[in-house]
Every structure is written in structure tokens, then in C-alpha cells.
Amino acid sequence: MVQAFGRRTVPPGRRCTPPSPGGHMLIGRECELERLVGLLGGPVTGTAVLVHGDSGSGKSGFLRAAVDRARQDGDTVVVASGDPLESGFAFGVVRQLFERLAVDALQDVPRGLLSGHAGACATVLAPWTVPDTAARPPSGNGHEPDPVILNGLYWLAVNLTALGRLVVVVDDLQWADAASLHWLRYLLRRAGSLPVVVIATLGPGRAAADNEPLGAVLPLFRHQLTLSGLSPADTAAVILELFGESADPAFTAECHRVTGGNPFLLYALLRSLRAAGLSPGPGTAAELLRHVPPDVGRAVYALLANTGRYAAAVAQAVAVLGGSPAVELVSEAAELTEGQAADAADALVRAGLMVRCGDGVRFVCPTLATAVADGVLPSTRQELHLRSARLLLARQAPVGQVAGHLLLCPVGEPGTPDVLRRAAAEAVQEGRPERAAEYTRRALREPLGEEDRATLLITRGEAELASSVPAAVQHLQRGLELSRCPEERTTAARALAGALFALDRYPDGLAVLSSTSDAVRQEDADSALQLETEFAFASLSQAGSAAAVLPRLLELDLADAEGGAAERPVAALLSLRAAMTGEDPARVIAFAQKALSHGLHPADDQSGVYLGAILALGAVGQAGLALPYAEAAVAESRERGSALVCARASAARAGVNSRLGRILDAQQDALDALAALEEIGVGPHNSYSVAPNAILIDSLVKQGEIEEAAAQLERAGLTGDLDGHWVNDYVLLVRGRLRAAEGLPQEALADFLACGGRMCGRSMPGPGFLSWRPEAALMHAALGEGMAARALAAEELDLARDWGVPEPVGVALRAAGAVTGGPEGLAMLRQAVDVLGGTTARFSFAQALADLGTQARRAGRFDEAREHLQQAVDAAHGLGARALADRALAELRAIGDRPRTRTFRGVDALTPTERRVSALAAQGLTNREIAQHLFVGLRTVEVHLTNTYGKLGIAGRPELAEALGGTAGDC
Known part of the structure; x- marks a missing residue:
């Protein structure tokens, strides 16, 4: 058996696939092409194939592949395309099909020649032989067809049987004129006995239910193909073809998401990225929608123009509103009646541009939404956002949803500052500090009173602590100057002091705490005590200020803060004092647990004083008790999205892990802390960076990485004289350990003694801390x-x-x-x-x-x-x-021992032979079978298994597979 395809035969089993014009343009269409080839290679008469696909799905490229293949096989091919602008011109599509056949040499074909081809003539001239005058072409007397069409049809009728096979191709059938559809209907009904193949594509546009001629033609296509969106694998193949390199999985997934697998959108977007010199990496994935090219917008707006009267207005409203807005909201934003908006939304859904989402609609993919939004005039965009904000406020929508529109509204809309301030506070709670800073920046452009401006500046500064500490300092300072509310001033002063300390501006930070404490004391004693606690903790860290604050620290009592906002920070400071002065360890633990009852970085008070409680727990040998607090702080800081809080939490956990001897965990936490600090402009030589650097160096020394530890010490700028900050006491201890490992006992001793001198000078002579x-x-x-x-x-x-x-x-x-x-x-x-x-x-x-x-x-x-x-x-x-x-x-x-491994317990302690023997035993082999397999004695197997059981801490063979875990199959 051979499969006929035109005048060519294909041996059985060989894949018969049409050529792919444009190469990558047909990626993901291989199955559909092969099916079309099979249909075209079947019976030579009466085949009709309808190809369905949304706009941009590649229907035209698919047709070109079919046309090229048919022409290569000697078929006569005539091609036409429907156009919404020409759908009212009778026989427009038929004229496209046959005008190329109406050459001058054929205009004088004698009509007598038609006598031998009556069947063919009846088919191709059917529209002019029926009483339906509406289907007739326009002419001078209303009865004769266009001469160009008539000449082409006559030639076709005369030569049809000699042509071998005629392939009629119509793209975008939904836009064909009624007369051409009428003619096509007759052709399809009579083509069963003629060597004619009809291939047409049907895209979104007019529905068959609204177009009687179209509805009459569609059922006559016996074969249907659907071009769906490209799969993620197809998307990866397209990226490889265009860029010449495999894409990052995140980039591929994002490309597929934002384009919905639509080939036109995908190719347009990727070509735009390539033109911009961008590579298909994870960094580019986040910027995809910034590179939607203008030609996508032009194509979308052309579709909108043919979709309905209000389609463009509704599409623009949805694009600006974002998400899946309700039709009612869309109608008001676009200033349409609800009925007009609903009809336009239905038309957009039929056109394949949008999908229904409950009571609302959304674009089928983000690229379409971006293309439409990019085409909205700035003035129109502002009006849409303004109307949307007002409507959402009236409906009591979430402030974040309203704020998104207010960001793009003109200045002067009443209520804008309050909404943006509330949205900023909400964004901070949700771990989106960048968004909070954006809201406050916009709100500060509005005309404001001093108190409102102060509140917004403080909110902005707190949000910027997660992204830029220097910028946060500027706005917190200005907000503190303007504010008159004691509680707000306390919040601002603590945040500002923390930012100043992060920049090593300790005198400035201490001055802020001291002056603000004095200023609010009469109005709010509890707030003043919070500031005083912060001042005492920060003073202890500096050699020059520690001695002066000790008297006040020693007279501090938890009763002074009981029940107030200062209770937990005072408890943290008291736990540190108790550890410093060698009080009962149980008292240290009790204070620390009270201080940490809301976490290391509580949402209502992100003070650094709570680190004192962690240090105190470590000093009394309770690092294990401190670990859950540090781990929770790391998890919470990642949810909040604050790089500064994340750095502090990671550094705290690094210290706890180091005390617990978890060297590799401590090293990773230290690296995470340094990376987070770098994000917000806190450099490697800053005091906040010193502790994680020291922990990193200590971890490297304990791992035997002496050269790398020395290099890190150099990079961190910790090789020379160190300032009086108490974190440098720990640096001296670690540096001494490094010098000892380098074989420099004299230098190591000097560092250890210097560490001791500083600790005693801080009234911390006890053995708990260092x-x-x-x-x-x-x-x-x-x-x-x-x-x-x-x-x-x-x-x-x-x-x-x-x-x-x-x-x-x-x-x-x-x-x-x-x-x-x-x-x-x-x-x-x-x-x-x-x-x-x-x-x-x-x-x-x-x-x-x-x-x-x-x-x-x-x-x-x-x-x-x-x-x-x-x-x-x-x-x-x-x-x-x-x-x-x-x-x-x-x-x-x-x-005299000869140990082969670095351990004597666990899987890593097994010798190679023990691994092989235990793996075979775990697979179910008997001792004798193992001996035969390895060519050793039975006693040898028994000895190796006995040793294995001891190293793994198990009783025998039944526990072996579980003890070996994932290594059993690899031994």
C-alpha cells in the first residue's frame, strides 16, 4: 500500500510532512500539519477542511504551508482572503480566487467548448443560474457577472478535468461576502464528483448564528482542525529557534503565561526582546511586558475596530482597571450604559480577546492587556483611572485597589492622601515595602498640612528601610521634625536611630533617641521609656558611652514598664543586664522569654533591642531555646519583604547556629545577612556587616578553609585596628582563632587578650558571652x-x-x-x-x-x-x-589506626566494601548470594554486615534499607 498525495506516492511508514515556510513559524503545529497532509493525500475529489483558530494563532502561516505543499505536488491552487472592510462587496472573495486566471488570451474562449463539460459549468456557474438575484454579481444590466470572474470561471470549467486537482484556499472565511459564500456552498455541495479540495480558516469575528450564508456553509466542511495555543514545550522551542540558546525555565514559563501561547504575540514579544539585546534569562522574565512592541497594539486595535462599536472603549477600560472588573464597573468607567458595555464585552469574548470571569471580563493574556493599555492616550488614561478610583471608593473596595488608580490620577482629588496613607500601611504589613514607598511618594505630591505630611514622611521612611537606608534617614528626619504626636514621634525616632546606626552614625542616632525621649516624656512617659531603653542598648555597644549608661541600666526595673508598650523592650534589656552581671540564669531566661513573647522582630515594634535577649540566652547556655525565635524571625522577615529586617534576623540566627556548633548553617545565614545588607546600601565595612562577616570567617576556620578565611578578613576590612563597637570584641576572638590556625600564636594571643580587655571595660568580665x-x-x-x-x-x-x-x-x-x-x-x-x-x-x-x-x-x-x-x-x-x-x-x-573516612558513624563511615555488601543485602540478597556476587568468602560478608550494623546503629538486616536511605541503590 502506498498513500496517494497528488501525483506523488509516499512509502508506508515514512512521515509525510509539508515544508515549513518560515521554519520556526510552524513550531507546535506538527500534528495538525500531519493530519492535513493525511486529508489531502486521501480521495482526490470532494475534500473540504475547515481550520479553526483565534486571532494570531498562526492560521495564515498554516495555510501557506498547505499551499506550498499542494503547488509542489502539481496541484492548481487559487487563494483568497476575507476582509471585514470588503465583506459588503458581492463576489469579492470569488474575484480574488479567479481573477488571476482571467488572462487576455482566455477572454475569447468559444462557448461551444463548454458543451463537453456541462457538469463542471453547472457547478462553478451555479450562482448565475438560480433565481436568487441577491446572490448574483453586480453588473450593468443586473444579469451578467463581472467579466473578469466569468472569464476565469469559463477557463476553469473548460480545463477542470485536465488540471489534475484544484485546491481552493480561503483565509478568514468569517469575513467573506454573502455572494461568495453562496457560491462556495454550491461548490461544496457538488464537489464530491470533482477533483476539488477546499481549505478554509475560520477565526473570531462574526458568529455563524448572526450570518446566515456563513451558517449554511460551515456544516459542509466534513473535516475540522483546531489550532490551539502553543504548549510550554513549544514555547521553549520557539525561544531556542529565535535566540539560538535554551531559555531559563522561569523565562519560558513567563513567556507562555503572558502570551497565552498565542504564536503572533509570542513571536512579536521575543523579537522585541532580541532587538533590545536581551537574553532569555530569569532577569528578563520580570520585564517581558515592558517590551510589548507597538505593532501588537496596532494589530489589536484593528481587531477592536471590527469587533463592535464600543469594543475599543470597553477594552481600554478593562486594560486600565486591570484584573477582571465587573461589567457594571467597566460601563461606568467607560461612560457607557450597562447594556452597551455588556454587548461589547460579549463581542470581545467571541473575538477571542477576552474571557468571562463571573460578573466580569479579562483579557485572555497580559500581553493583550498591555498592548491595549499602551494605546490609551495619557489624558484618557487619567480620566479612566480617576473615574475608576471614585467608583471603587463608592463601593468601599479595598484601599490597595483604589490606591492603584489614585497613583495615576491628577493631583487634587479629595481624599487621595488618606487613601494612599492607609494603602501604604497595609502594604507594609503585607511585606510590600516598595509599594508602600510608591504610595507615600504620590501622596506627598498632594497639598497637605504639616501633621499629615509628617505621617506620610514617616511611613515612607519606614518603608524605605527595606530598600535604601540613606533615603529612609532623610524622610524619617523630616517627618520627626514636623510631627507633634508623641506616639508617632517615638516610632519615627526609633526607626531613624536604627537607620543611623546601620550607617555607623552612632552619635547622631543616640542624640535622636535622647532628645526625643526628653521631648515626649511629659505627654507620654511610656513612649519616653521605650526611647530610653533603645538609648541604653545602643550605648552599651559603644566603648565611649557604655560606662555612662551603666548606672541607669542598673536601676532599671520591669515594674516601671509593666502593662505598657515599653514592657517587652525593657525586659529584653534586663535579660542582657542579668547575663552581664552574672545574675541567676533562671532570671535571665525569664526576662528573655517575656521580651521575645511577640518575636525577635515584632510587627508592632521592630527595635534592635530584642537581639539583647537572644545574646543573653546564648550567654546562659540556652542557644537551643533562642533558635526558634531566630528561625521565626527569618521566616517573618521574608514575608514582610524588608531587607534590613531580613539581614538582622539572618545575622541573629547565624550567631545562634554558631553557638550550637551548626557550622554550615551559620555560614549560610551569615552570607544571607551580608547579601541583604548589600541590597539596601549597607556596605561590607559597616558595623551591621561586621557580625555576619565574623561568623563567616569563624565558620571557614572551623572547616579548615584558612586561606579563604584570611581573604574574607581582608575583604571585610578587619585586619587592622578596630573601633570601640562591641561587635568588634567578637571579631578579635575570631581573628585570634584564625591566627592560631595559621600558626601565629603570638598574634593570636594579642587578639584574645585585647578582646578580654574590652569585655572587662564594658563591665562584662564573666565567661558567658565570649x-x-x-x-x-x-x-x-x-x-x-x-x-x-x-x-x-x-x-x-x-x-x-x-x-x-x-x-x-x-x-x-x-x-x-x-x-x-x-x-x-x-x-x-x-x-x-x-x-x-x-x-x-x-x-x-x-x-x-x-x-x-x-x-x-x-x-x-x-x-x-x-x-x-x-x-x-x-x-x-x-x-x-x-x-x-x-x-x-x-x-x-x-x-596506629588507619581510618579510611572522616567519620565512624552513619553511612559516610562505611568503607567501599561495606557499602557494596550492605547495598546488596538491602536489595534482598542472602549472605551466600552476596559472597558469590562479590567473589568473597561467606565469613567476610558476615563481618562486613556486622560492622555496618554497628556504624549505622541498627539491630540487623530488616532496618538496613531505611538506614541506607537514598544511597542503597548507588553503593
């Missing part, structure tokens, strides 16, 4: 200064035992044991392991294990050494502390 004495004691010992080492270690141990917090006691015991040595030192290290094993300080615990194993090896207690060193390797490996794990492994090798 363990500088143990680090300094170890450096003294490394330099051969045993007496100084033991003295520092003993001092730390006494202070820690006096306070009674297990973590500092364990850290002090570890240092004392390491510098004391001998049996006494070994006993201290055992105590350190016991104490730290019950705390959340997992890195300190791993250090103690490693030191105990090392001391035991030196004392010749190899079994004990092996046990502790293996535990140290496991603990350090689990934390990501590669440097410590490597040190413990080196000690094991000194004993």
Missing part, C-alpha cells in the same frame, strides 16, 4: 608560658563555677585540662566531656573529646584515646568541622 580566657590560655601554653596559661584557665573556671552555667564550666574545664596536663589534666578533660555532653554546645563538646583523646594517647592509654578520638571525629564530621575532624584523625593514625 570565652576569651580559655583561648588565651591555650596560646600561652603554645608559647611555653605555662604559668600564665594555668592562671587564666583557673580564673575562667572559678568564674564559670560561681555562675553555675554548665556550658562555660565545660569550656573552662577543657582549657584547664589541656594546659595542666598529666593525670590532673586528664581528669579535668574527662569532666569537660561529661559536662559539655549535656549541653547544646556541640562544637565545644567535640573539642573536648579530641583533647581528651590526645591527652590519653600521650599518657599511653590507647584504648581510651581511640574511643574518644573516634567520637570526636564523628561529632566534628557531623558539624562540618573538618579541621577538628582531621586533627582527631591524625591522632588516631599516631596510635
